[in-house]
Amino acid sequence: MAREFEPDIPDIVIRRLPLYVRTLRALADSDVANVSSDDLADEIGVTAAQIRRDLSYFGKFGKQGKGYDTRSLEQAITQILQLDREWPVALAGFGSLGHAIAHYRGFGPSSFRIAAIFDRNPDKVGEPLGEIAILSDQCMTSEIRRLGIEIGIIAVPAAEAQEVANAMIDGGVQSILNYAPIVLKTPPNVRVREIDPIWALQTMTYYLGVGS
Amino acid sequence: MAREFEPDIPDIVIRRLPLYVRTLRALADSDVANVSSDDLADEIGVTAAQIRRDLSYFGKFGKQGKGYDTRSLEQAITQILQLDREWPVALAGFGSLGHAIAHYRGFGPSSFRIAAIFDRNPDKVGEPLGEIAILSDQCMTSEIRRLGIEIGIIAVPAAEAQEVANAMIDGGVQSILNYAPIVLKTPPNVRVREIDPIWALQTMTYYLGVGS
DNA sequence: TAGATTGTTAATCGATTAACAATC
DNA sequence: TAGATTGTTAATCGATTAACAATC
Numbered sequence: 001m002a003r004e005f006e007p008d009i010p011d012i013v014i015r016r017l018p019l020y021v022r023t024l025r026a027l028a029d030s031d032v033a034n035v036s037s038d039d040l041a042d043e044i045g046v047t048a049a050q051i052r053r054d055l056s057y058f059g060k061f062g063k064q065g066k067g068y069d070t071r072s073l074e075q076a077i078t079q080i081l082q083l084d085r086e087w088p089v090a091l092a093g094f095g096s097l098g099h100a101i102a103h104y105r106g107f108g109p110s111s112f113r114i115a116a117i118f119d120r121n122p123d124k125v126g127e128p129l130g131e132i133a134i135l136s137d138q139c140m141t142s143e144i145r146r147l148g149i150e151i152g153i154i155a156v157p158a159a160e161a162q163e164v165a166n167a168m169i170d171g172g173v174q175s176i177l178n179y180a181p182i183v184l185k186t187p188p189n190v191r192v193r194e195i196d197p198i199w200a201l202q203t204m205t206y207y208l209g210v211g212s
Numbered sequence: 213m214a215r216e217f218e219p220d221i222p223d224i225v226i227r228r229l230p231l232y233v234r235t236l237r238a239l240a241d242s243d244v245a246n247v248s249s250d251d252l253a254d255e256i257g258v259t260a261a262q263i264r265r266d267l268s269y270f271g272k273f274g275k276q277g278k279g280y281d282t283r284s285l286e287q288a289i290t291q292i293l294q295l296d297r298e299w300p301v302a303l304a305g306f307g308s309l310g311h312a313i314a315h316y317r318g319f320g321p322s323s324f325r326i327a328a329i330f331d332r333n334p335d336k337v338g339e340p341l342g343e344i345a346i347l348s349d350q351c352m353t354s355e356i357r358r359l360g361i362e363i364g365i366i367a368v369p370a371a372e373a374q375e376v377a378n379a380m381i382d383g384g385v386q387s388i389l390n391y392a393p394i395v396l397k398t399p400p401n402v403r404v405r406e407i408d409p410i411w412a413l414q415t416m417t418y419y420l421g422v423g424s
Numbered sequence: 425t426a427g428a429t430t431g432t433t434a435a436t437c438g439a440t441t442a443a444c445a446a447t448c
Numbered sequence: 449t450a451g452a453t454t455g456t457t458a459a460t461c462g463a464t465t466a467a468c469a470a471t472c
Contacts, residue, residue, distance in 0.1 A: 010439075014418050015415045018414035023395070036452085036454090037453075037454075045395050047440075047441065047442095048453095049440075049441050050441080052456085053439090055454095055455085056455055060455065062453075062455080063447090063448055063453080063454075064446070064447045065447075065451070065453050066453070066454085067454080068454090080418065081417055081418050082417045082421065083417060087413075087417060096312070096317070097312075097316070097317075100308075101409070103308060104308075106393070110410045111417070112410065112413055174419065174420055177409060177416075181234060183256055185257070193412040193415065193416060195412060197313070197316070197318065198318050198319070198322045198324065200405040201301075201322075201405075202230035202293060202295060203229075204363070204403050205293055205363075206292065206293050207226075207386065207387070208299075208386055208387060209362070222462080224463075261464075261465050261466070261467095262463090262464065264431060264432085265431085265432085268430095272431065273430095274430050274472095275430075275472055276428075276430045276470070276471045277427070277428045277471075277472045278429070279428090279429065280430090
């Protein structure tokens with residue numbers, strides 16, 4: 001049975017776990033072998049109680065009086081998140097945004113690898129990227145299914161985003177990173193996260209100006 | 213008195229408002245003159261009760277039996293968010309990520325304009341962007357203050373991000389869009405939003421695989 | 425008027441925090 | 449052992465939802 005329907009771990013807890021991994025990795029890389037939930041909380045900017053509560057959903061990872069072994073807690077959470085493997089990702093849209101994503105250096109050291117790129121006009125977008133051909137949108141569903149891809153990135157204009165999402169989902173995608181400024185309609189087993197810098201800025205202007 | 217300390221409007225409500233603006237604008241542009249909270253909720257993927265509750269923090273915008281005038285509700289929320297003006301923005305980091313941000317087409321029709329660009333090595337990054345010179349990080353605080361900039365975008369490596377944030381804040385920045393994968397330490401009057409595609413992907417792998 | 429839909433209150437739901445016994 | 453810190457429960461806090469009187 002798929003974990004989408006795991007009832008008792010709140011999504012908001014899952015969303016914090018990558019932050020723990022990142023922070024623990026930085027600590028371990030700085031040769032900090034142990035942390036208490038208090039120290040970790042300070043580092044991250046949350047409360048120690050929240051960290052302990054979050055971890056308790058998954059097991060016992062610490063030692064009373066001692067705290068957590070940074071490296072092994074990092075590895076434990078990495079496993080929980082299934083980040084101890086490489087995930088092939090499909091990128092739709094190879095305009096300027098798609099190019100920037102494809103060349104984004106952050107993917108290198110991560111668990112994600114762009115394994116297929118699609119564009120409505122594959123001829124017009126110029127060079128393929130390294131070994132990855134740019135394919136037509138029409139191949140999307142079948143190619144995603146062929147490669148067993150479960151993660152898609154949408155970098156097409158808003159007007160085309162829903163159609164692209166549908167094609168990805170038909171191919172088996174269950175996680176979508178959406179750069180288009182539109183709310184995608186998706187079935188309940190598909191998760192979408194938004195990347196929208198303008199939106200993010202718009203949530204902060206409310207607080208600006210006036211006094212200071 | 214600054215609205216940072218406005219006690220009674222939850223930040224989570226503020227974060228939803230841009231979504232309402234965007235959706236109302238799309239409806240108005242499609243010549244839909246009126247919407248009920250029910251229709252709007254369907255469009256956005258939230259509940260009608262939530263929309264009515266959110267709006268009630270700011271006033272009365274609808275008519276019983278009729279719903280909301282799309283255009284005027286859009287404008288009302290735009291005003292609440294202070295999006296009816298143009299905000300100059302400072303961009304720190306003009307590497308490949310900074311370039312992509314500076315050229316991002318989404319800024320064009322938005323309320324935001326990149327007004328200053330900074331890099332640690334302004335000589336090495338090549339061409340200035342249009343009319344905007346690339347200045348040294350050392351000018352950041354004074355130039356931000358001179359231009360009255362209140363919004364900053366951080367696109368530098370993680371190791372430099374905190375220092376850059378400090379310089380921005382010293383210059384008067386109160387809103388930061390952070391592309392660096394690090395938790396910034398900031399005073400309580402400064403708001404930070406994260407843009408981190410890898411993090412976003414990492415919050416979804418938990419649900420993948422296994423069944424389907 | 426009759427029907428529809430708002431604005432608002434109270435009830436529910438869920439997440440965070442505080443506290444502390446267990447124990448390393 | 450004494451001190452520190454976990455894991456967990458119960459209390460608190462805050463956000464969402466349901467319901468409905470008001471009214472267009």
